[in-house]
């Protein structure tokens with residue numbers, strides 16, 4: 001069973017790291033299905049039925065995105081609001097279509113990891129800041145996994161820094 005990687009990046013052409021990750025994942029079509037939301041829906045009108053079918057076909061789903069304003073890019077929030085419907089994702093016996101599916105986040109960040117600590121500038125860890133995802137996916141009875149994060153993109157855009165992330169990300173995906 002392949003891992004579905006749902007990528008939400010509003011400007012993938014200018015992306016450094018998410019673009020590199022997509023390029024790598026596309027080398028292994030037998031392992032990963034890459035689904036880019038902004039590419040699929042440039043007008044941001046999400047085909048809910050198509051998205052639900054795609055989710056139903058996969059048991060491991062990773063939401064990959066750059067961290068924007070301590071959150072995900074807006075189209076992913078819209079995806080959650082519209083795709084996780086009552087009767088399909090929750091709220092009826094035949095629902096809970098994500099039940100037992102492994103769900104994880106893979107996030108690139110501008111800041112350094114140490115800045116997201118209680119005594120430092122941004123006060124909260126990324127695990128804390130992503131609790132709405134944790135609670136939402138637990139609400140629909142998915143098997144929410146610890147996230148993958150790659151920090152420091154504001155300070156280190158060197159090829160070496162970016163390349164270092166690639167095997168880490170692949171290992172993370174394969175460990176799900």
Ligand SMILES: Cc1cc2nc3c(=O)[nH]c(=O)nc-3n(C[C@H](O)[C@H](O)[C@H](O)COP(=O)(O)O)c2cc1C
Pocket residue numbers: 009014015016017018019065066067068069070071108109110111153154
């Ligand atoms: C609108 C916007 C908001 C951002 N907010 C944050 C933020 O809250 N925390 C952070 O660490 N980085 C933030 N960044 C930096 C991005 O996370 C970073 O540039 C991105 O992860 C790099 O990935 P990419 O090369 O694929 O674009 C922000 C960037 C933009 C454009």
